[in-house]
Amino acid sequence: MVSFLIRRIATAIVLAWVVLTLIFFAIHTVPGDPAYQLAGGDSGFTEEGLQQIRESLGLDRPLGEQYANYLLGVLGGDLGESFATGQPVAQSILRRLPATLQLIAAAAVLAIAAGIPFGAWAGRRRGMADALMTSVTSVALAVPVYVVGALAVLLFSVTWRLLPAGGLTPFAEDPMGFLRGLLLPAVTLSLAFSAVVARMTRTAVIETSDRDWVRTATSFGLTRRRVFNRYVLRNSMNPVVTVVGLEIGSFLGASVIIERVFNYPGISTLLIDGVSARDYPVVQGVVIVIAVLFILINLVVDILYGILDPRARIR
Amino acid sequence: MSYQLYGLMHRGLMTYSGKGEVVPALAETVEQVDSLTYKFMLHDGLTYHDGTPLVADDVRAALLWYADPANSARSYPGVRFIKDIAIASDTEFTITLNSVNLSFLEYLADPSAFIVPQNQLSADVEATNGAGPFKLESWDEGVGLVLTKFDGFYGADDVTLDRIDVSFYSDATARVNALLSGDVDFIDYVPWESYDQLEASGFVVHGEVGVFQSAIFNVETGPFADPKLRLAVAYALNRENATAAAFFGHGTSLFGVPGSGPTGENLWEYNPERAKELLAEAGYANGGPKVHLLSNSTYVFLRDLALSVQADLEAVGFEVEFTSPDWPTFTEEAVAGKYDVTVQGNVGNVQDPAGWLPRLVQPRPEANKSFGYSNADLDAALAEALAAEDAGARQAALDRAYKLIGEDVPFATINQRMQAYAYTDRVSGFEVMLGFTQPYSVNNLINVTITG
Numbered sequence: 136m137v138s139f140l141i142r143r144i145a146t147a148i149v150l151a152w153v154v155l156t157l158i159f160f161a162i163h164t165v166p167g168d169p170a171y172q173l174a175g176g177d178s179g180f181t182e183e184g185l186q187q188i189r190e191s192l193g194l195d196r197p198l199g200e201q202y203a204n205y206l207l208g209v210l211g212g213d214l215g216e217s218f219a220t221g222q223p224v225a226q227s228i229l230r231r232l233p234a235t236l237q238l239i240a241a242a243a244v245l246a247i248a249a250g251i252p253f254g255a256w257a258g259r260r261r262g263m264a265d266a267l268m269t270s271v272t273s274v275a276l277a278v279p280v281y282v283v284g285a286l287a288v289l290l291f292s293v294t295w296r297l298l299p300a301g302g303l304t305p306f307a308e309d310p311m312g313f314l315r316g317l318l319l320p321a322v323t324l325s326l327a328f329s330a331v332v333a334r335m336t337r338t339a340v341i342e343t344s345d346r347d348w349v350r351t352a353t354s355f356g357l358t359r360r361r362v363f364n365r366y367v368l369r370n371s372m373n374p375v376v377t378v379v380g381l382e383i384g385s386f387l388g389a390s391v392i393i394e395r396v397f398n399y400p401g402i403s404t405l406l407i408d409g410v411s412a413r414d415y416p417v418v419q420g421v422v423i424v425i426a427v428l429f430i431l432i433n434l435v436v437d438i439l440y441g442i443l444d445p446r447a448r449i450r
Numbered sequence: 451m452s453y454q455l456y457g458l459m460h461r462g463l464m465t466y467s468g469k470g471e472v473v474p475a476l477a478e479t480v481e482q483v484d485s486l487t488y489k490f491m492l493h494d495g496l497t498y499h500d501g502t503p504l505v506a507d508d509v510r511a512a513l514l515w516y517a518d519p520a521n522s523a524r525s526y527p528g529v530r531f532i533k534d535i536a537i538a539s540d541t542e543f544t545i546t547l548n549s550v551n552l553s554f555l556e557y558l559a560d561p562s563a564f565i566v567p568q569n570q571l572s573a574d575v576e577a578t579n580g581a582g583p584f585k586l587e588s589w590d591e592g593v594g595l596v597l598t599k600f601d602g603f604y605g606a607d608d609v610t611l612d613r614i615d616v617s618f619y620s621d622a623t624a625r626v627n628a629l630l631s632g633d634v635d636f637i638d639y640v641p642w643e644s645y646d647q648l649e650a651s652g653f654v655v656h657g658e659v660g661v662f663q664s665a666i667f668n669v670e671t672g673p674f675a676d677p678k679l680r681l682a683v684a685y686a687l688n689r690e691n692a693t694a695a696a697f698f699g700h701g702t703s704l705f706g707v708p709g710s711g712p713t714g715e716n717l718w719e720y721n722p723e724r725a726k727e728l729l730a731e732a733g734y735a736n737g738g739p740k741v742h743l744l745s746n747s748t749y750v751f752l753r754d755l756a757l758s759v760q761a762d763l764e765a766v767g768f769e770v771e772f773t774s775p776d777w778p779t780f781t782e783e784a785v786a787g788k789y790d791v792t793v794q795g796n797v798g799n800v801q802d803p804a805g806w807l808p809r810l811v812q813p814r815p816e817a818n819k820s821f822g823y824s825n826a827d828l829d830a831a832l833a834e835a836l837a838a839e840d841a842g843a844r845q846a847a848l849d850r851a852y853k854l855i856g857e858d859v860p861f862a863t864i865n866q867r868m869q870a871y872a873y874t875d876r877v878s879g880f881e882v883m884l885g886f887t888q889p890y891s892v893n894n895l896i897n898v899t900i901t902g
Contacts, residue, residue, distance in 0.1 A: 167778025171785060171817075174522045182815045184522030191573065220591055221574050227591060285623075292631035300631035301624050302594075302617060398617070398624040400593040408592055408620070411748070413778045 143437055147430040154426040155209060155419070159202055162410075162418050169194065169218050169413040192218055205419070214423070215416035217409075224420035228402060232424065234303055235401035238393065239386045241321035246329035247379065253329070254336025255368055258344070268337060272330035280389055284323045284396035291319060301398030320397045324389055328382050335378045339371035346370075373440065380436025384429040453524065453561045454638070457893035458597055458614065459499075460564030460580035461604075463490060463509065464555050468894055470887030472559045476504065476581060476604065485550045485839050486533075492541040493604040498567055499585035501602070505540040508565055513545075515571040516563060522573075524799060527809060528557020550837045552844075553805035560799055561890055583609045583896045594618055609896045610879070629653060629872055635900060636873040636880075638892060642698040642751070648872045656880065657870025659701060660888030661797045662708045663692075663755055664861040670822025672790045673739040678732040680859035683791065684718040686725035686766045687759060693865045696754040700870075704863035706852065709885060710803050713849045717856035725766040738767035744789035745772065746780035755864060756793045763791075780817070787821035793864070794818040798886040804835035804848060806886070811860045820860050828854045876902045 170188040189195050193204070208215055214224040257268035292300035298319050304312035343349065344367050352362045391403040398404075402421050409417030457465075465475035474480050476496060481489040496504040516523035517530050533548040547554060557563060570577040578586045583605065584597035594617040599609050617634060619625035622641040628634045630651060640648065645655050665683055667674035674680050689703035706717035729738050741763070745756035753774050760770045775783070784792055796818050798806030810819045811828055831851035838844035855861075869888055873880065879898045883891045 165779070166775070166782045168782050168785070169778075171781050171815075172778055181519045181522065181526075184520050185815060187520050188522070188573065220576065222591060230590070231592075288627050288631070292633075293627055296632055299633050300627040301619065301633065302628075395621050396624065398619050398621065398628070400590070404620075405592060411777065 139441060140438070143434050147427075147434055150430055151423065151427055155206070155423050156202075158419050158422040159205060160198075162413075162415050163198060163201070165413075167413040169415060172412045172414075173218055205416075209423070214420035217417050218414045219412050219417075224416045227405060227417065228420055228424050231400060231402045231405050234399065235387075235390055235394075235403065237317060238320055238324060238390060238399065238401060239383060241317055242324035242328065242386060243379070243383050245321055245325040246332055246382075249325070250329035250332025251336050251375065254333035254338075255340050255371075257333070258337040258340030258371075259363060259367075261341070265337065268333060272333050275326050275330035278326075280323060280327060281392050281396055283326055284320070284393060287319045287323055288396065303400055320393050320399050323396075324386060324393050327389075328386070331378060331382055332375060335375050336371060339374050340367060343367045343371045376436060376439050380433055380439075384432050387425050387429060454889065454892040455595075455616065456564055456580075456582075457561040457890055458582060458584045458895065459578065459586060460561065460566065460582040462558050462560070462563040462565060464559035465561075466559050466883060466887050466890055466893060468881040468883070468897065470883035470885060470890070472556045475559070476509075476565055478604075480555065483544070486547045488545045488547075488554070490543055490545065494541065496581055496604060497602045498579050498581050499600055499602070500579050502567055502579075503540075504565060504581050506537045506543040507540075508568060509543065510535040510537060511568045512565045512571060513563075523562065525557050525560045525563035528554055528560075528800065528805070529563065550839060551805070552836070553800040553802045556800040556802070556805070561893065584614060587613075592618060610899050611895065614895060626872075629874070632874075635877055636871065636895070636898075638871050640870040640872045642696075642700045642868070644872075645698070645700060645870060653872050653874060654877070655870050655872045656882050657700070657868045658882045658884055658888045658891075659866040659868050660884075660886050661795050661869060662704055662866040663696075663752070663793060663795050663864045664704075665759055665791055665864060666794055666818070666820040666861045667791050667823075667859075668787045668789055668821040669860075670787055673741055674790055676732050677858050678728050679734075679739070680862065681718075681857070682725040682728035682732070682738075682766065683759075683763065684859050684862035685721045685728065686762045686768075687862060687864055688720055688762050689865050690720075691762075692755050692758040693867075695758045696751040697865070697867050700868035701865045703865050706863060707803055707807065707855060708863065708866055709798070709801060710848070710852060713845075714803065714852035714855070717852065718862065722762075722766050729767050734767065738763070738769060740769040740771065741790040742788075743770050743772045744780065744783060744792040745774040746777050747774045748777035748780070749795075751867070752793055752795065759791070759793055759864070784817035784821070785815050789821070795867075797889060801885055801887075802836075803851075804832055804844070807851065807855075808832050808836075811855075823860045825854060825858055825860065828858065828860070876900050 169192060170185045173188055174185060193201060205215065216223055217227060253268055257265045288300050291298045299316050303316040306313040349362060349367060352366060353359065390401060391407065393399060394401045394403040402424065405417060406421040409421060461475045463475060463477040464472050467473045476492055477490045478493045479491045483489050492506060498504055513529050513532060513535060515521055516525045517532050519526060528551065531547045531549060531551045531554060532545055534546045535543055537543045564580055566577045566580055570579060583600055583603045585600045587596040587598045589595040594615065597614045597616065599612050603609065619628055625637050626641065626644045629637045640655060648655050665687065667680055669675050693699060693701040693703060705715065705719055707714040743756055743760050745753045747753060760772050763770050783789060794817065796810060800806055811823060811825060813824050828851055831847050831854060835844050835847035835851060838847055871882065871891065877898055877900055881894045882888060
């Protein structure tokens with residue numbers, strides 16, 4: 136297990152470096168002068184002023200030197216300072232990251248809580264239940280997340296005024312307000328995911344139920360309910376855990392849309408604002424954090440997978 | 451932080467009143483001694499939000515900092531005229547200009563020409579310690595901020611709100627939904643497509659026209675180096691269609707220089723036949739030249755305007771290639787002149803055309819002026835108008851400038867857009883400023899009351 140972990144962590148570090156390098160050169164290659172965005176493009180600025188901004192941001196130095204400085208900074212735990220605000224990027228990310236993690240965690244819990252029982256029920260009952268599950272999940276998968284979000288806001292916020300249309304009150308300030316603010320974005324984000332989890336669970340349950348050892352267990356006199364709950368369901372979880380891991384990672388991408396629709400103050404909003412302003416340190420910092428999160432989530436999934444199926448540790 | 455918010459946190463020597471007139475602010479009185487000299491007297495006992503006294507020396511430091519071209523200040527075009535600031539006491543000082551500028555006091559009213567402690571005069575520092583009506587209580591960067599009334603403000607008795615919670619909604623639909631759902635009481639930058647919906651839902655939608663849009667050209671290389679083809683564009687534009695396409699009809703057509711009176715406002719007309727004649731005169735009788743129309747995908751209304759311009763140009767014979775990258779890419783390409791024609795928004799930072807027109811017709815690294823444009827006669831006419839002390843001579847110089855603009859077409863104006871604020875019926879007392887001061891209307895939140 137220890138060598139398995141070391142191997143996975145070493146791979147994660149290399150992956151993080153590759154992502155850092157790619158995003159650094161990609162954002163510096165994209166057209167759009169950060170100095171011009173910073174000057175505001177409104178009035179008053181001169182070529183002399185723009186050049187001074189470039190120098191103060193270090194953009195006048197060779198790209199290789201900028202990369203080396205940035206890499207050294209990151210190794211020392213410094214993600215640089217935002218061009219736009221002058222604030223340390225790490226500080227901005229730390230301020231926004233909890234909201235994104237809360238959103239992802241809430242969506243994952245909702246999706247797992249809804250998807251696994253629904254899929255297990257359909258896989259066990261089959262027939263009409265299976266058809267119903269297939270239809271419902273098809274709809275959930277077919278409707279784009281921004282449409283679901285927009286409809287949710289129109290119904291629950293604008294029409295019925297039950298929940299806020301956007302924003303998030305910090306938990307410490309108002310726990311109820313926090314939950315109210317989290318509910319719509321989390322449900323929206325979880326919808327398609329719960330459909331995937333339900334389908335995967337259903338397929339895994341059907342496959343597992345058809346195994347010989349299930350018939351053997353039943354013939355030993357164990358009740359069907361016990362066999363299902365204790366053996367079939369547990370043995371169906373490996374593929375479900377894998378899908379959960381991959382899908383939680385993809386939440387980081389989907390949250391970009393969710394945060395936009397619900398004006399949710401997470402790191403995706405920070406990323407979009409950073410790209411729009413060509414705020415290189417912010418873009419690089421957020422992408423690195425997202426990549427590291429993705430890698431960590433997959434690492435946890437691999438470990439869980441190893442616990443559920445010891446054969447995986449050997450591979 | 452945007453200059454709209456500066457108006458709530460900061461003050462300069464002058465400011466704008468409810469409808470947009472220039473009035474004294476930190477200066478209690480202003481006396482124009484002669485055409486080049488202004489004597490200021492500050493209010494007694496002025497302090498910044500942190501309690502530090504605000505004195506004449508701070509004013510001098512701030513204005514000279516804005517007057518340094520390296521600092522790229524918005525008020526630079528006006529404060530660069532300052533020759534000397536002589537301080538008589540902590541509250542009295544005299545500013546001498548190096549040439550006449552009738553708009554000088556208006557430049558001092560620009561929300562970004564605020565006075566702050568000298569340690570905040572830096573491009574690397576976000577100036578948050580001001581002397582304006584509200585002080586910054588908390589700021590969640592990119593999310594929102596909380597402002598509370600500053601009791602040390604010189605006009606604190608007239609400030610009706612105790613606190614303003616500002617939330618940033620970059621997405622227009624989310625902003626409208628926030629108002630419709632009751633999350634907020636007031637929104638700015640109302641998208642044009644939502645005016646009717648909001649009004650039908652019982653909200654007040656209150657706006658004025660101010661910012662104007664123009665077709666601007668690369669006059670250094672390509673077809674639009676020929677003024678005949680620029681003039682052809684000015685005649686080809688169907689402004690009514692453009693306003694309908696981009697602003698759902700919420701705007702007014704422009705056929706010349708906005709706010710310039712009869713001699714400057716009617717330079718062109720919608721006349722596609724005349725446009726075709728001009729194309730023929732320029733050597734394109736059998737079809738116009740191929741031109742690159744650059745727009746952007748970030749500001750949808752500018753893209754929609756550009757699409758309308760594309761249709762108008764194709765209707766008279768131009769062959770148009772259309773591209774619309776994101777805003778930063780667009781600005782970089784526009785500043786580098788990588789286009790033939792584009793559509794941009796502009797607003798004068800003073801009302802006087804002699805004050806704001808030079809920015810649009812003189813060489814500067816800006817995306818919202820024609821690339822490579824320069825016209826010595828036009829520059830001379832505008833400089834003469836700016837420096838003229840006699841009203842008749844000033845108007846004559848301006849008329850000469852308008853005539854040159856009409857013929858040489860450094861830009862072809864399209865329309866002035868309505869820019870609106872929307873709020874619940876609990877909000878009262880909000881005024882929208884007129885003309886180019888419209889974007890500063892958020893200043894007027896200090897006089898708003900909210901009931902219930």
